[in-house]
Amino acid sequence: MGQPLLEINNLQTHFNTERGRVTAVDGISFSVEKGEILGVVGESGCGKSVTAQSILRLFDEKYTASYDGEIKLQGEDLLKLSKANMEKIRGNEVSMIFQDPLSSLNPVFTIGFQLTETIRIHQKHTKQEAYQMAIELLRMTGIPSPEKRIDEYPHQLSGGMRQRVMIAMALACKPKLLIADEPTTALDVTIQAQILDLILELNEELGMAVVFITHDLGVVAEICTRVVVMYLGQVVEEANVEDLFTNPLHPYTKGLMKSIPQIEGNRSEKLNVIGGTVPALTDIPKGCRFATRCEYANDLCKEKAPDLQLHEGHHKVRCWHYADIARKEAVEHAIPTS
Amino acid sequence: MYFYILKRILSLVPVLFVVSIVAFLLIYLTPGDPVSVMLGQEASAEQIEALREQMGFNDPLYIQYFHWLLGVVQGNLGDSYFMHMPVATAIVEHLGPTLSIAVFAEIIAIIIALPVGILAAKHRGSLMDQFVMGFTLTGMAIPSFIFGLILMLVLGVKLGWLPVAGYQPLSSGFWNYLQYLLMPGLALGIIQSALIARMTRSSMLEVLNADFIKTARSKGVKERSIIYVHALRNALLPIITVVGQTFGLLLAGAVVIETIFNIPGIGQLVLNSIQSRDYAVIQGVILMVAFFYVLINLVIDLLYMLIDPRVGY
Numbered sequence: 001m002g003q004p005l006l007e008i009n010n011l012q013t014h015f016n017t018e019r020g021r022v023t024a025v026d027g028i029s030f031s032v033e034k035g036e037i038l039g040v041v042g043e044s045g046c047g048k049s050v051t052a053q054s055i056l057r058l059f060d061e062k063y064t065a066s067y068d069g070e071i072k073l074q075g076e077d078l079l080k081l082s083k084a085n086m087e088k089i090r091g092n093e094v095s096m097i098f099q100d101p102l103s104s105l106n107p108v109f110t111i112g113f114q115l116t117e118t119i120r121i122h123q124k125h126t127k128q129e130a131y132q133m134a135i136e137l138l139r140m141t142g143i144p145s146p147e148k149r150i151d152e153y154p155h156q157l158s159g160g161m162r163q164r165v166m167i168a169m170a171l172a173c174k175p176k177l178l179i180a181d182e183p184t185t186a187l188d189v190t191i192q193a194q195i196l197d198l199i200l201e202l203n204e205e206l207g208m209a210v211v212f213i214t215h216d217l218g219v220v221a222e223i224c225t226r227v228v229v230m231y232l233g234q235v236v237e238e239a240n241v242e243d244l245f246t247n248p249l250h251p252y253t254k255g256l257m258k259s260i261p262q263i264e265g266n267r268s269e270k271l272n273v274i275g276g277t278v279p280a281l282t283d284i285p286k287g288c289r290f291a292t293r294c295e296y297a298n299d300l301c302k303e304k305a306p307d308l309q310l311h312e313g314h315h316k317v318r319c320w321h322y323a324d325i326a327r328k329e330a331v332e333h334a335i336p337t338s
Numbered sequence: 339m340y341f342y343i344l345k346r347i348l349s350l351v352p353v354l355f356v357v358s359i360v361a362f363l364l365i366y367l368t369p370g371d372p373v374s375v376m377l378g379q380e381a382s383a384e385q386i387e388a389l390r391e392q393m394g395f396n397d398p399l400y401i402q403y404f405h406w407l408l409g410v411v412q413g414n415l416g417d418s419y420f421m422h423m424p425v426a427t428a429i430v431e432h433l434g435p436t437l438s439i440a441v442f443a444e445i446i447a448i449i450i451a452l453p454v455g456i457l458a459a460k461h462r463g464s465l466m467d468q469f470v471m472g473f474t475l476t477g478m479a480i481p482s483f484i485f486g487l488i489l490m491l492v493l494g495v496k497l498g499w500l501p502v503a504g505y506q507p508l509s510s511g512f513w514n515y516l517q518y519l520l521m522p523g524l525a526l527g528i529i530q531s532a533l534i535a536r537m538t539r540s541s542m543l544e545v546l547n548a549d550f551i552k553t554a555r556s557k558g559v560k561e562r563s564i565i566y567v568h569a570l571r572n573a574l575l576p577i578i579t580v581v582g583q584t585f586g587l588l589l590a591g592a593v594v595i596e597t598i599f600n601i602p603g604i605g606q607l608v609l610n611s612i613q614s615r616d617y618a619v620i621q622g623v624i625l626m627v628a629f630f631y632v633l634i635n636l637v638i639d640l641l642y643m644l645i646d647p648r649v650g651y
Binding site: 053056058062063083087088089090091092095096098100103104105106107108109117118121122153155166169 | 552553555557559571
């Protein structure tokens with residue numbers, strides 16, 4: 001395999017808060033190949049959004065945030081770029097869509113202004129040319145009568161259409177990578193499916209790689225090829241989608257899988273929940289970060305943090321006991337308890 | 339949209355109606371009889387009674403009100419008992435200086451406040467931000483007349499750069515007009531700018547945290563146009579409101595500043611009229627000020643509509 005499109009090595013994102021410096025993302029490493037869809041999953045507060053926004057360095061580096069590590073886009077470290085060069089990457093090579101399309105579009109400018117702005121920042125086009133291109137982009141993302149819609153304001157569109165506009169904006173300069181930060185969370189289920197289809201379609205047609213941030217494992221199963229599971233600012237498991245769903249290794253991933261409601265089975269049966277809550281960033285456990293909520297945790301887990309280790313193929317996991325747990329479960333399966 | 343504008347304009351009518359009633363009644367709630375003041379201490383009871391009858395003070399209140407209102411609607415605010423001229427003429431004469439100072443002070447305030455507020459928001463928490471916050475707090479705490487007196491002492495008396503006090507109309511030449519406006523305008527403008535700068539800062543801070551700013555950044559928009567294009571237009575609504583309010587206050591007559599700088603504006607007119615119980619003038623000024631307030635608010639509402647497409651939709 002050649003050079004990956006995006007390679008993140010040991011990324012750390014720190015924030016200066018009133019209670020001191022916190023590290024929201026602590027040593028994340030993963031890569032994205034050209035044209036693939038990588039899912040990043042985890043609970044709220046696990047740092048998945050921060051990771052996404054760190055790739056484009058969207059946080060204010062002057063007063064609040066700082067980064068360590070490497071974010072290599074086709075071999076070039078984005079963290080070393082000047083401000084002006086970083087602006088050339090954003091929206092051009094790598095673009096991003098967000099969770100809530102209503103608040104993510106500027107309410108006082110027309111759709112057309114916001115679209116042509118992106119086009120004209122990165123490419124030399126006259127206003128008329130950019131306007132025509134914007135109409136084409138709207139058409140491509142499935143917005144009916146784009147000639148009319150282009151002069152409207154965000155509040156005049158429906159939620160699904162707004163997200164289509166966001167996607168059109170992100171596609172304006174044919175980026176190599178699209179970062180989708182929970183793009184369907186704020187939408188109705190039917191609209192969600194349409195937007196997912198659109199992203200899949202564009203991924204196939206344009207060969208654009210996607211980093212898909214979500215907490216919804218159903219969505220992951222549907223569109224991703226590979227998955228990274230995050231917990232408290234770290235990657236705890238990384239695998240191909242099939243491997244992750246058929247053979248989750250990390251106790252946290254197992255917990256996530258079990259907490260998906262099943263259509264079969266007993267209604268009176270309680271949904272599995274992972275006990276406890278995510279510890280605060282100011283109060284990170286000394287050993288394994290999941291130890292406070294893990295049923296398998298022992299003294300080793302509480303004392304010493306495990307590394308992300310290779311299980312087999314591309315399957316990586318950050319757990320001391322994953323092999324023991326897997327063995328134990330295999331035995332339990334073989335001999336059903338009473 | 340036109341319906342919205344029409345609705346806004348029509349909604350002014352009841353407001354003005356209520357104001358007119360209050361303006362009319364206010365006079366009757368304050369102690370002192372204009373007739374006895376007019377005629378002096380030696381006037382006999384018969385003389386006073388005759389004048390009261392002549393001026394209609396003996397009619398029932400609502401008849402007096404409707405007589406007065408009928409005149410007001412036709413632009414007749416009555417006559418001043420003491421200046422011996424129509425109230426409307428007196429107000430127009432005094433409006434020039436007040437309007438000049440108000441506009442001038444407001445321009446100064448905006449020129450100072452907007453950049454300062456934006457900069458403070460952009461560099462939130464920095465030394466400069468803290469300086470701006472401290473400075474504006476001081477500005478809001480100092481009465482404008484103290485600042486006016488300091489200016490007068492330094493620029494007028496010590497340095498002799500500007501005339502100490504007085505007013506010259508625009509017809510006397512632009513520089514002549516301007517040099518009399520500079521000090522009162524600065525005194526009022528700088529003080530007003532403190533409030534506007536603070537509002538600009540907080541409004542910008544709020545907008546800069548919005549999701550669409552992150553979107554703009556993720557599109558590769560330059561920091562400068564994020565601030566001045568994407569954020570500023572969204573932050574403008576509360577700023578415009580404050581500007582409108584301060585402008586309304588300035589129009590009501592900066593009584594103290596006008597007195598210090600001896601400017602024959604609305605403030606002085608009101609002061610003199612109150613001292614001499616010149617009821618017609620007081621009523622006229624109250625009406626005028628209310629009318630301007632309402633007008634300013636209308637303009638603000640229409641500006642809202644221009645700036646934010648969601649308003650009036």
